[in-house]
Each structure stands twice: as C-alpha cells, then as structure tokens.
Amino acid sequence: MIIPLAHILIFSLLLFATGLYGVLVRRNIIGILISIELMLNAANINLIAFSKSTSLSPETGQIFAIFVLAIAATTAAVGLAIVLALYRVRKTVYTDEVHLLKW
Amino acid sequence: MNMPPLLRDIEFAVDLSFVNAKGWILDLLSHIVPDWVVVFASIVISGVAILVLGPVIMMYLTLLERKLIGRIQNRYGPNRVGIWGLLQPIADGIKMFTKEDIVPVYADKVIHCLAPIVIVIPALMVFLVVPFGERMTAVNLNIGLLYFIAVSSITTIPIFMGSWGSRNKYSLLGGMRTAAQMISYEVPMTLSVVPVIMMSQSLSTNKIVLSQSGSYDMNWFIFTPWGIVGFIIFFLCAVAECNRPPFDLPEAESEIIAGFHTEYSGMKFALFYMAEYMNAFTLCGIAATLFLGGWQGPFLPSWIWFLGKTFVLICVMIWFRGTFPRFRVDQLMGFAWKFLLPLTLINILVAGLCHFISEKTGWIYSFIIFSISFWVLVRLNRPWMPEKRHYPLAN
C-alpha cells in the first residue's frame, strides 16, 4: 500500500460528504442523481481500499464494488426514466416544484 | 514451423526490428541516466511512436479513402499533389491549421473548445493495447481487451461535449444520435467478443493473438463457426461505433448537416476527423487481433501481417461507404437490439457448444442453429412500415 489507509478513507469521506451535499441541496433531480453517483463512488473507494489493505480474501471487496456498480447503473437507468416521465408529465425536474405530497 | 534456421533467424530479425531498436535505445540510455529515467524513456518512446503513428494513420487513411471511393465512383480521386496525390493529406493538414478558428457566440466556449481535444485522448489511448506485432504491444495489460472497450466507450462524452457546447440544434441532435447509437452497438460488440475471451481464456490482447497460433499460424478464430459470426457482428458494430456509413446517422449530411461537428472548423474539426479515423483504424486492428489472428501468419513479419489485415478491413469499411445507403434511425436501433443482440447471445451458446464437441459436428450444429436463429430473427424483425401519412392539404 503506497499511501496510508486513513488518507484514502478521508478522501472517500470527503467525496461522500460532497455527494451528500449535492443530494441535499441540488434542486435538479438529475443533479441529485449525479450526486448519488458520487456517493456510490466514495463507497466503492472504501470497499477497494479495505479489500486491498485489510481483507483476508482480497477479491470480496472488488466483487462488492462491482455489485455496487451494477446497482448504480440500475439506479441511473430507472431514476432517469422516472425523471423523464416526470418531465413529460409536469414539465419540470426541480424537486421543490414537485410537491404533490405536500400538505 | 519447419523452416530453415537461417530463414527463421532472418525472419525473427525483421519481425522484431522495432522492438530491438527500442531495446537498443533503452540499453544505451541505461548507461547514462538513472533507472527511473529509463522507465520513463521506455514509456516516452512508445508514446511518441504512437502519437506519431496516429496522425500519420489518419492522414493516409483519408487519402486511401478518397482514392478508393474515387475508384468505386469511377474517377481518380486526389492525384494532383504529389504522385498519386500522396502529398494531399499534408496539404489538407496545412489547410486545416491555417483555417480560422470559429467559436459560435452562444457556445459554451470552454466545452466547445475542450471537446475536440478530449476526443483524441481515448482514440490515442486505445493504441496502448493494440498488438502491432510480436512483442509490439505498447502496454501488455492483462485486461487489455476490456481496457480497449472501456476506453473506446469514453468517446461518447467528447461527442456530447461538442454537440452541447456548440449550442446548435443539429449538433445536439447529432450528439444524441451518436450517444444512442454508440451505446446500442457497444452491447453487441462487447458480447461478440465474449466467445473470443472464452476460448482464449484471457483478456490480454497479446494472449488472444497467441492463442490463435497453430499450424502455419493460421488457427485464426474466424475459421470457427462462432468466430465467423462473431467477426461479422463485431465488424458491423465497429463500423457503427466509429459512425461510418452505413451507420453514419450522427453526421448525416442530408438530415442534420454534419451532426455534432457542425460548428467546428479548422484544427478542431481536424481533431475530430483524426479521432474518427484513428478509431476506425484501432477497431479494425482489434478486429484483426480478435478474429484474424492478429500478427499471426506464415512467412511474413508479424507487423506486416497485422497491418495487412487491418488494411484489408479498412478497405472493406471504405467499400461499405461506397456501396450502402444510410440506415433509418429506427432500423438502426432495431438492428442492434433486435437482431445483433440475440444473435450474439446465440453465438456465445454456439461457442460453448463448439468447445465441447468435435469440429465437424460443431460446424453442422452451428450451421443448423445459426440458420434457424437467423430465419427466426428475420421473421421477427419484419420491416416495420410506418403508418402511411395523410396530407389533407396535398390535394
């Protein structure tokens, strides 16, 4: 391992926090989806890092990462399909303009 | 190979001439500079070679294309600059460099300018794993094939950048068409190489080539039932991937002017152009690698074999351009998803089948399976006729 594990973790933490920030503050739903991808990436980095440095069976982390990848792909596909459907119906992709469930 | 030893030595010498040359240079350097510099030098030498190779390939491919198309259309093609027009690409290059660089007013300028630069990067990066000859692979990655597919898929993003950044509706339409087309054809392309990976049990391009050696180095995958089908699919997808006719919808002149590079001119256009031709070249090279045995071949030096095969495939591409009309959008997508995709899946099955039974029966079975599945798929893909439109005001 070339760099300490903690640094990687901090990096992924920051990446995750950034993604989370995006999820929390972006108005555009596609923006939120993008930010979610960021968060997933951060998680993946963690997985790889741990698998590289601590795990006894090194392939596990990678396999999990690949699963996460697949899930991310599905999230993107379904999420974007929903966004398109929403856009077609309501002509908007802004979360605060989509508040049917508001009181 | 039962050749006289002398002949073999000569052949080896010729075969490995480029490799040996690099070795000599590095050897020379190692006496002068520290080790890490030597490592860098090794990389730089390969890189420079590739970087030089790319534009040269692009330049002479354009010439080749123009000549061939000319011949197909019963004319000469460029023949004024240099003998047989050999200097024509250089002239074109000069013209490109000296042209005005136009940026539209409402363009997203950064992205607009970034796009042509970015598009060259993956095109060049894929050269890393192309086995030009024996021991002539720049980086012998053990995931080489995957690397190739991954990197070539990045190409969509610069195209998007270009189309978006131009702020032009034709650009945007072209970009979207490109994206749809490339993503669609990536799927059958990737699946069509799966039998190759299965059979060679490796992702490394080098190993794949090596696994096609045999008597007279002619044990190419194309001579297997799954190989020939896989090759045809791969090659069709490759043509689609690099947006060449008859899959050139993203830049269909008659529909959307020039697609994503409508607003580009001069050097930026040249870069797009270059990326396209380099992609065509690498795809043909990879096709040759995967199915035509790469640099494998009797008698001649490996790189000649490789370049020759690639050249033949490129000629076929050009021949396509000269022959086929353009697809319709829905036909294009339907072809990928409804015809090629199922066929690749069947191909994978056939590959498994062929692996476990003898060659002759394999041929018979695969012939039967392919004919049936072909027939079924053709039946299922009956041309869809759009509803006849009525123009009430026409009369």
Added chain:
Amino acid sequence: MDMLSLIIKFGIYGTMALALIAAIAVVTLRNLFHSALCLAAVLIATAMIYAAFHADFLAAAQILLYVGAVMTLIIFAIMLTEQLGSKTIRQTNRQNLAALAGLLVFVVILGRVIFKTPWPVTEKALASKVTVMELGKAFMGPYVFPFEVISIILIAALLGAVVIAKKDR
C-alpha cells in the same frame, strides 16, 4: 524504485485532489452539463485510483459502465430535460447552509473516527493481487447467488426503465 513510487504516490494524491475538486464542482456548478462532465472526471479519477490499487478490472469496468453508459444516460437525460437557457436558474435549495453545517459535523465526527480507529492492515492483504480469473471464479463460486440476483435486478431495471419512460398511449 523510490522515485517511481514517489511519483506514483504523488500521482495518487494528485488524482485524489483532482477528484475532490471535480466533485465539488459537480455539486456546485450551476450548469448541470458541466456538473455531469465533472462527474465524468471524478469517475475517471476514481478509476485511476482503483488501478493504483491493482483493481484493474474494476477500473476498466468503472470506465465502461460509468463513463460509457451511466454518464451517457445522464447527459442524455440532461439534454432531454434541460431547457437551454436554464443556467441562470438557482440550482441549490434553501437548506444548503443547514446541510453544510450538518456535513461539517459529519465529516469532523467521521474523520475523528477514521483517525482514531486502529485499522487492521495486514501485509498479506497488501501483498495480494487479484487477477480477473480469480474474480471470475469468485463470481461463479461463492458469489454466484448475488451475481444472479444482480443480473435479475439489471433486467428488471431495464424493463422498468423502458416501461416508465415509454410514452403513454
């Protein structure tokens, strides 16, 4: 080779910094298309980090799936939904300050945890190198069930996306 590892080390740190900057750009840029491109940058950077950790296959898959497919989808969606003049519209909502504060606390807490925790780093693990073959065997061996589940999920998502995005008749 100290020099080489140093270069690689700095290369990694540089990639990390690049990824972080790009990530911040992703969440702050107003133009969503730029955000998406920055995300692509982040992803490529991440892929490079993977490669640095000898996870070649994952890196390639990252590029292939994320950059090649997911990004394209996202950009596609952006193009379909974004009116061209939407740059000026406010892109963040009113809770950014609260979110920022919360995240700060979050980062601080977790950072403390990360630094305080004694990670069980083993040499054996560090030395190990995973080949694609092993990955494939793992998929077909112990992880075959999740693998199949994931494939079903993918198909479901494919169909679902088609159904959702299809125009109503």
Added chain:
Amino acid sequence: MSSHILSWIIFAPLIGAAAVLLMPKSKTSWIRWCALLTTLIVFGLTCYALSMFQGSRAGFQMLEKAAWIPQFNVQYLVGTDGISFPMVFLTALISLLACMGSLAHIRVKEGREKEYYFLFLLLETGMMGTFLALDLFLFYIFWEVVLVPMYFLIGIWGGPRREYAAIKFFLYTLAGSLFMLLGILAVYFAASPHTFSMIDLVKMPRDFFFQKIVFLAFFLGFAIKVPIFPFHTWLPDAHVEAPTPISVILAGVLLKMGTYGFLRFSYPLFPEAAVWFQPAMGVLAVIGIVYGGFVALAQTDFKKMVAYSSVSHMGFVLLGLAAMNANGFRGALLQMFNHGTITGGLFLLVGVLYDRAHTRDLNDFGGLGAKMPGYAGILTFFSLASLGLPGLSGFISEFLTLLGSYQYSKVMTATATIGIILAAAYLLYMIQRVLLGQLNPKWTGLTDINWQEVITLAPLMVFILALGIYPNLILDYMIPTLDGLLKILGGAVR
C-alpha cells in the same frame, strides 16, 4: 327416471340465454332468431314431454332427484303432475308467442335486444322451474328468479312510468315471497327429519294451529302474486307499463304462479287450515271478481281495463279453489289455463293497436271495425272468450267454477255472477268504444292486423276454440291429480 326431459325444459332457455350473451351486440337478427329458436325448442320439448306424460296417473311423474345441498337436505327435485303440466305447457306456449310478439311488433329499444332476450329467456327458465320444482327451497329460488328479469324487463322497456311500476311490482312481490320464505322455513323446521321435499312433506301430519299460521304466510306470498283483492294494485301498474310481450307473460304465466302455489303447496301441506280459511278465500274471491269488474268498467285505458279484467278472472280461479270440490278445482285449473291464453291474446291485441295508434285511450278510438276488419274480428273473438261466451274456453272454466262454488255457497256464486255481467259490460263497452260507431278521422291511416301478428295470435285462438268445444282435451290430464288432491282435503273435512 332415465330421461331428463324436465331439466332440459327448465334449462334449455338458460342455454339459449347464454348463447344470446355470446352473440355480438350488433347482430340483432341473430339474437332474435336465437331467442325464438330457443322458445321453439322449449315448446317442442314440452310437446315431447306431453307424449310421455301419463294423464291417468295421479302422482308425480318424470321425477328427477339429486342431492344439492346435502347439509340442509336440499334437493334438486323436479317432477310434474296434472296440476303443473298444463301450466308448463302454457308457459312454453305463451313464451313462444310472446317471443314472436317481441319479434314482430314490439318496440324493443334500439340496440338493447341482447339484454332483452337474455332476460326474457332467463324469465322463462324461472317460470318453468317454478312450475316444475318439487323441493320447497328450489321452488323458492325459481320463484325469485322470475322476479329479477321481470323487474328489468318492465323497468327498462316499459312505458312512461316504468320505474314506478317495476319497483312496485318487485317490492310488493318480494314482500309476499318473504312471508312465503318464512313459511317454507317453518315447514322445514317443523318436519322431522328436516326436509324441503314435497313428496316427503305431504305425508307428515302437522299441528292445526301451526297450519293456520303457516298457511297465512304462504297465502300472503301467493295472494300477492295472483293477485287477490286487497293486494292487486301492483297488477294494473305493472301491466300498463310493461311492454306488450311482457304483459302477456305477466298475465299469461306469472299470475298463475300464485294459484298454482295454492294447489301445489298450500292445500296439500295444510289441508285443515285450507278448510278453515275456505270462507275467507271465497269472500276475497268474490270481492275480487265483482270489484275487478266494476273497476274495469270505469277504465279508459285499454290495457288497464284488461289488467283489471285479469283481477276479476283470477278471482274465478280463487273461487274455484275456495270451493274445494271437484268441479271447483277443475274449473280453477282450467280457468288458469284459459285466462293465460285469453288475456295473453288480449294483451297482444292491445299491443297491436298501440303499435299503430300509440295511444290506449278507449275514448279516443271508435269505428275501427270498418277500418281494421281483421283486427276487429280477432278482438271480438278474444273479448267474447273473455266474457265467457259458450263455445269458447272461458265459458267452460267459469261454468265449472260456478258449479263448484254453488255447491259450496249459493250467495257467493250469485254475487260472483255479477262479475259475468260486468265482464260482458266492460268488454262490450270496450268493443263499442274501439270498434263501433263513427270512425275517428284521426285513425284513417291505421292498417289492419298483419300476418305476423295473426300468426302470433292464431295458436291462442285455436286453443280457445278447441277447449271451448271439447274441454276434455285438457281436463283429462288434470282430473286424476285434482281428485287426488281433493282426497287429501277430503280427509281433512270433518
């Protein structure tokens, strides 16, 4: 019994109804012909059953028995005898003619033939089942099955006040049948072992007080259906509002279900109570006869007049039943049959006229005898049959009824004969207003009755004439059974 002819008779219309349901809505002619064919087949089956029917036997014949709900000892038990068989025959005949009437000249609302004929055939199944069921539970079910299609047939295809008439009919009859259900349950629980089967129930003795109570419950149910005097008001409304074929069925068959119920269930099950209630029934019958006659005399609506004449004529049936002797019973059963044919024919004739003139106001007509001689002749024929002209069937049944009732009570008979005079009065008054006198210039455009309508009416005329001249044609089938019934009652007369 190997042959399932009775079940076929019951369920053939249901099969026809299903066939109608399966047909596309737009193919109205298919639907019509399918319905007609079905009724024709049912009629054919009935004729076939007639050939198998042994008229000289008193008991139930052609029994079909199957356990249905064994937990409650409910059986699918159908059979026929001299009481029910004429009714089955009548039902088949009237249904056929009503169906023909529906084809020929009934305005069925455009595009709703499918529902109409479906309900029509369902109704036929219900009627057949009612007459053939020998299990009280089964009987009750068929009894109710009749109500529902009738409700819709009146309520959808009826006249201007159809909703009112339909709901009145439905609620009134339902109320009555609920009492009957109570009675059925009482009989069921009083029997040991618990059973609904008529064959078993007849043999069991019952307490006198119990008999009186339950007889009353049954009486209410049947009386409303007949209808007996104070419960008759649904009848004019329903008749007037119902479309012509449905009026025919209503008058021809449905009213018989009540009196049939008396003969089939009330009398054999509660002989002592029947004797106890004899005077009351007689009085109600006489009131019905005279009252119906008077009210019919006051009518200006053709159909309403016929409806009230039904009240009067059904009073004769009840009078015959109340007489409780051989002649009375014969007269009553014969009158049931004759009333079905005669009044059915009258309703068809009202329909013929209504289809042409679109009014039923008697005072509005006049002098049609010259304009429509064929119609005039047939209307006169049916009117004369209805008023009891000798040589036509109405006379025989009224004569037998009066003969029977005379043996029971002279006063009642004498009073009832007022009804005969009144029948002549209101029918001839009707003829005078419709056919005779000066032709109202409004009706110069009316066409005479056409062949289709004549064919519809001709079978009825044949039956009326044949039974009027030689009533034994049908009486032979009835007499053994009726005498058997009388024996049960006679045992109870102390």
Added chain:
Amino acid sequence: MVTSDQIILVPLLPFIAFAVNLLAGRWLKHRAAWLSVAASTIACFIAIPVCWAVFQGNHFANQGTWLMLGQTPLKFGYVMDPLSSSLLFMVTIVGTLIQIYAMGYMHGDPRYSRFFAYVSLFMSAMLTLSISDNYLLFFMSWEIMGLCSYLLIGFYFEKDSAAKAGFKAFLTTRVGDVGFLIGFLTLFSAIGTLNFSEMNALMANAHHAGAPLHAGLLSLAALLIFCGTIGKSAQFPLHVWLPDAMEGPTPVSALIHAATMVAAGVFLVARSFSLFMIVPNVLPVVTVIGTITAFMAAFIALTQTDIKRILAYSTISQLGYMVTALGLSGLGAGTFHLITHAFFKALLFMAAGSVIHGTHVQDIREMGGLFKKMPHTATTFIIASLALAGIPPLSGFWSKDEILLSAFASGHKIVFMILLLTAFMTAFYMFRLIFLTFFGQPRNLKVHAHESPAVMTAPLWALAFGSIVIGFPGSPFMHHWFQKFMAHMVHHPEYEPSAFVMACSVAAAVCGISLAGVIYLKKIRWAQKTAETFSFLYRLSLNKCYFDELYSRCIVKPFQSLGRFLFGFDARIVDGAVNGTGHATLFISAVKGWIDKYIVDGLVNFTGTLTHFLNSIVKRLQTGFVQNYLLIVFIGILVFLVWELKII
C-alpha cells in the same frame, strides 16, 4: 230412414256455412248468401222428414259424454220430441225463407258475406237450441244466439245508435242469462241432472208421488230460469232492448227479433214446463209478467210512429201473450201461438222491410197510399195483420183464441179482460199502421216507392200462405191436434173450446180494425184530440213508459258511478295503502337518515374535524420536498452517530 243422428247435420250445416263465410267471405262476395241459403235449405229438407216422423208419434234421442261434473258425466245430445220438432219445423222453414228474402234485401251491402255468416251462425245456434237435450247445451246455443243478436243488431255499427242498441241488447239479455245460468245450476244441485228428459221423468215421478223434492230450491230454480225467458223474450222488466234492436237489418228483425230467438225464451219455459208445473208459486208470477208485458207493449205500440218499432212492441205484446198462456198452464196454447206468431210476425217484418226497402223511410207518417205502388207487399202485410189481429180463419185467430180460452177457462177473469183489451189494441195499432202506410194519400212526396224484387216478394207470399194455414192444426177443424200433440210432453190441463171466447176475440179485433179505419181514414183529427185529452197516457205511451230513462237513472248510472268510485277507491285507498306503506317506509328512512346524518355521522364528522384541526398543525412537517426529508434523516443519523460514539 229418418230416425237417426242425421239430425245433427241440421245445426252443423249452417255452422259450416258460417265458418266458410267468415273465413272466405272476402272471396265469396255475394255467393255467400247462396251458401247460407243452401245450408239452411238442406237443413230444412233434413229436418222436415224427422219432424214429420215425430208428428207421427216417434221420439228420437241420442247423447254422448262431453264433460265430467264431479263424478257424474255431463252428456250432450239431441232430443226430438213434440216441442223440439215443432220448433224445428218452424225455424227451418221461416229461417230459410227469411234468408232468401235477405238475399234481396241486403243486396249491395259491403258486409254482405259477414251478414250471412252471422245469420248462419244464428241458425246453427237456434237449431242446436231446438234439438238440445240439456240445459247446458241449451244455454250455450242460447248465448251464441245472444251474440248473433248483438252482432246483427250492431251490423251497421257505424251508426252509434246501432252500436248502442246491440250493446244494450246483449247486456240486458245477459242479465237474464245469468239468472238462467244460476237457475240451472240450482236445478243441478237440486236434482243432479241437466237433461230435460231425465228432469221430466223425475218431475213426473215427484208429481205422482205428490211430494215435490226440494220445493224451495226448485222454486228458486224455476224463477231463475224464468229470468232467462224475461231477458230473451223481452218480458216486462227487461223488454227495453227489443225495440232498440230494430236498428239491425230488417231480415234480422224478422228472423231473430220476431220469429225465433225471442221465442226461445218461451220455448225455455215450455221446455222446463214440468218444473214449472211441479213448483206451486212460480206460474202466477209467469202469468203476471206475461200479462203486464202484453198490455204494456200494446199500449206503447199505440202511439209509435216507426214502422219497425210498432212491430217490435207488437212482438213484445205477443210474447207476453205466450208467456201468459204458459203461466196459465197452457203449454199447447203458448207453443201454438209461438209457431203461428213466428209466421205472421216474420211476414210482417219482412213486408215492413219491403216497404222500407221501397221507400227508404221508416216513419209511417211519411208514408201513405203505398198499396198501389207495392201491391204484393201491401197484400201480404194485410194478411199478416189480419192474422195478428185475430180474424178467423187466419192462424192468429186460433192460437190467440187458445190463449184467451186458457185465461178464461182457468178462471183468471182479470187476465182475460186484459188480454181481450190487448187484443183490441193490437187490432187497432196494426190497422193504424196499415191505413197510414198503404192507404190514403202519400204524405211525403219525396218518397218514391217501388215494389221489391221477386226474391223478396216470393218469401212474403210463402209466409202469407203459412200464416193462413198454420193455424189449422190447432183449430177445431183438426180437432186441436196440436194441443193434443203437445200434451204428450207434460201433463197439463186442457180446456174445452168456448164460443164466447171466440166471439169476444173476434169482436175485439173487429172493433179495433173499425176504430182504426174510422180514425185514420176519415177523421184524422180525432187522434189528435184523443192525444190531447189523455195527454198523460199519450205521453206515457209515446215515451215507452219511461223505462229507458228509469233504467238509465237507476241502474246504468249507479253502476257506472260505482265503477268509477271503486276505481277511485282502488287508486286512492287500496293502492294508497300500498303506496302509503312505501311512503311510511321512506319517511322512517328519512328520519333514520336524519339521525344518521346529524347524530351518528355528526360524531364521526366531529372526530374528523378534530383530526383535521390537529392535522393543520402537524401537516407543516409534510413539506412534500424530498430533500427536506433527507436532510432530517441525515441530521437524525448525525444525532445517532454523536449519541452512539459518545463524542459529546
């Protein structure tokens, strides 16, 4: 062989003619008449030998089961005894002649075939009645005759008066018929049979035993059966229909309302004579009714001006004679008069019809001096009138004399006086009619009279011949053969002929004729003056004793209003009760609905409102804004982290 069942053909042939005429009348057109006449003629030729055999003293009967009444079979059959044979004899001859006459009279009528269909049906019914051997068959044919009468009276149904007359006739006779029906039902319950012969035998036995069985019941039965006679023979309370029945075509009046059908009532009494004889108190009633009818009708006839109405009242009067005769136990006399009357009254009607046919008017005041223009008609009319008036040796004299003799000999002097007076009045009004019609000067110049065709006059002469000779079988010249012949039927008293009665009869007739001649040929003013002098009587007579008005006010109107009242009762009270139940249910439902809505539902709504109120506070949490929720979740996780890691 003339003994057997071929007699059934007699009613059957006209019935076939009826059926053919009815169904195929449209194609037969005037051939219809030939069919009917042929049927009648053949029936006549079949019947007369049988009758002749009966006259020789034979007796035929046959029967077959038709219906089961309880356990006893009801048998239908025919009986040929003196009564039925004499009636059959008369009916076939008169009926055939009248139909021949009608061929001419009805010529050109649009419903020609229909007319002959009806007439044939009537003939069929009448012949059935003549030969029927039981009450039920008798009643059935009786009713069908009533129907034919109805149809034929209303033959010109475009005329309201004709339609109303038919209606009236049918209803009025129907009242009597119902009495008849109950009557023979009563009889059935009393003696258990409806057969005439069996009844006669039973009665004879009872008579010989001396003790009538069920005297009360039998009296009732006899009275009720007599109701039938009253209705059918237009006796006193129910006579009103007959004058109106003249709205029908004249041959119908001749056939049905003079010769045959109305006589059927008398025939009924004759048929039931054994019953009447055995019960004590009924015959006087019959006598009284007959006498009243005879007198009243003659009285009304005095002032009538319609030729057919005069004849109609005359018919009623003569029927009264017959009934009186029967009431006085004069079976022979009554039956004899029935036969003779049939001939001359049919002739009168036919001659009157000929007059009407020739002049197209019916009011005698518009006629006059027709003798020269219509000699055949006038001659036959006068012959018939003489017969009716009772001038010897014409047939009417003999039969009327028998009746007067019965009255005189049985000691009913008042009846005798009244009948004598009636005879006087009969002569008077008949010759008033003759003098006004055939003699004097034509009073209406618009009337262009002409003689009727031979097809009409020939039957007139045939009947005139009959009117002259038919009286002889009952006359002293033939030793009262007819009365003796009748006596075979039922035992009844016989009287010695009396010259006094004959003299009185002839005197009354001659006086009446002379007075009429004096007044209407010479001193026409006297009539006027008499009318003014006895204005009450005159108006009483002119207005037919106000019977129609009385019935209209006392019976028809109350019945109609009763009908309307009951209809109102039905609609309001009975149906009202039903609807009231419905409305009550609806009202209760409404009340329950109110309770449900405001109290039960109110509680529920209150809960709802409370919840709603609370909701308005709590709902603020629900921003409908995903990221908000996410932030809250995130902060929650943070808090959890802080808590779990025990950082603070």
